[in-house]
């Protein structure tokens with residue numbers, strides 16, 4: 001297995017439509033496993049083949065509480081229902097997140113890594129990830145689904161929003177250093 005380079009927005013391949021996989025062969029499965037490794041290394045929940053420069057309808061998804069990554073070939077969303085606003089990021093847009101519109105639940109079909117046809121109805125993170133990844137295969141990005149008036153915001157490596165101190169209208173440099181260190185003091189010591 002190998003880690004692949006992840007293409008970043010606005011790379012043109014991210015706006016192209018991936019082609020249907022006709023044959024599940026060793027080469028395709030090697031690509032799938034490379035994608036799993038690349039996704040894990042980058043700390044992502046999902047990755048579509050477009051993002052590593054391969055225009056093939058192949059996605060991988062890693063749900064944090066699941067041990068194994070999911071590999072889906074030629075995935076298709078068969079039904080979607082409801083609407084919700086969720087926070088989302090993309091490995092091709094590292095360091096950013098945004099609020100986007102997604103379905104409440106979906107039903108999707110695909111081939112799994114053993115070439116078995118699967119049909120799954122799901123909500124929550126898997127549903128969100130699947131909508132995101134199938135979009136990639138069609139050249140669509142999460143930025144195309146922004147909630148009205150929402151804009152992407154910067155986050156740190158843990159996904160925490162940056163620049164939040166600006167919301168209070170105060171300049172960071174005016175904050176006394178002893179206040180910044182206050183968080184390191186256990187609560188029990190602060191009381192004394």
Ligand SMILES: [Zn+2]
Nearest residue numbers: 089090091092
């Ligand atoms: Zn993405």
